[in-house]
Amino acid sequence: MRLRAIISYDGSQFSGYQIQPGKRTVQLEIERVLETIHKGTVVKIVASGRTDAGVHATGQVIHFDSPLTFPVDRWSTALNVQLPRDIRILSIEQVSDDFHARYHAVGKTYRYIWSLSEIHSPFERDFSVHADRYKPDIALMQEAAQHLLGTHDFSSFCAAKTNVNDFVRTIYSINFEVKKETQQLQMVISGSGFLYNMVRIIAGTLWEVGIQKKSVESISKILSSCDRKEAGKTAPAHGLYLEKVAYGG
Incomplete structure (x- = not known):
């Protein structure tokens, strides 16, 4: 299923949203946790857009696909307990398979x-x-x-x-x-x-x-x-x- 999440992060200690070699980014941290939840399977996330180093977000939107079947209302907790404290999942909902966080904004x-x-x-x-x-x-x-x-x-x-x-x-x-x-x-x-x-x-x-x-x-x-x-x-x-x-x- 495809899931859409609203996320918040303190950008102070990040080199921006997007993955960059050797740097700490928001995308990297979230994908690390998703990989753990999916037992080593890489799960890519797509955001509405990138933010630069130091920029914060109170309402960024991402989507990702998952084959897991546990209830949607458990996803926020499952991610938040493993994410660093400067990132939080505010809400998650299931969306249609053709939803795109960037292109549909x-x-x-x-x-x-x-x-x-x-x-x-x-x-x-x-x-x-x-x-x-x-x-x-x-x-x-x-x-x-x-x-x-x-x-x-x-x-x-x-x-x-x-x-x-x-x-x-x-x-x-x-x-x-x-x-x-x-x-x-x-x-x-x-x-x-x-x-x-x-x-x-x-x-x-x-x-x-x-x-x-x-x-x-x-x-x-x-x-x-x-x-x-x-x-x-x-x-x-x-x-x-x-x-x-x-x-x-």
């Missing part, structure tokens, strides 16, 4: 977190990016974000080494939230899909608007230039969370 939501506290807590250092001395103008960031909504060529907001032919994506929403109790600024962005480093480059560029290194009006020009050099710096990985993957039907 119709949208994703990411969250980016900055800490606005004067002193960055050591307990948050891997989970938010310290604003340091800066006090961003959030209204300017929100205004600038409106220029990115809709369907565009996002070449300017994509890592230069990306090997894709189509740079057109659709962004549905970008919203900024201030969490007073935690002194955090959070950007929540949803879209049809995202290019390599696209969310982090958008976060970095809008941050530069917030600290007035770039103007609100510059965003449209950056977008139309299709030139990565025109956009802002890529925001650090540890502020980013894959929050939700959407599927049709």
Whole structure:
């Protein structure tokens, strides 16, 4: 049967999601446990997409196939008791045999977190990016974000080494939230899909608007230039969370 799981992980100690020779990755850890459960048989997992080193997930989606017949509601426990503590299976369900975690995804939501506290807590250092001395103008960031909504060529907001032919994506929403109790600024962005480093480059560029290194009006020009050099710096990985993957039907 084919199983779909929603997983969460702390990306701090991983070299990203995807298996890489000699490195600790999320995919490697989950496949190790599945191999143990299947008595030495290799079971491959497929994710909705990759995340980079340091990036976290609260709602990543994977699928895998298994010949085992024990109840679906036992899978989460069976995996969690053997997985390292920085990965957790949140839920598992049986899906149709043609379901594909990557190809059937119709949208994703990411969250980016900055800490606005004067002193960055050591307990948050891997989970938010310290604003340091800066006090961003959030209204300017929100205004600038409106220029990115809709369907565009996002070449300017994509890592230069990306090997894709189509740079057109659709962004549905970008919203900024201030969490007073935690002194955090959070950007929540949803879209049809995202290019390599696209969310982090958008976060970095809008941050530069917030600290007035770039103007609100510059965003449209950056977008139309299709030139990565025109956009802002890529925001650090540890502020980013894959929050939700959407599927049709």
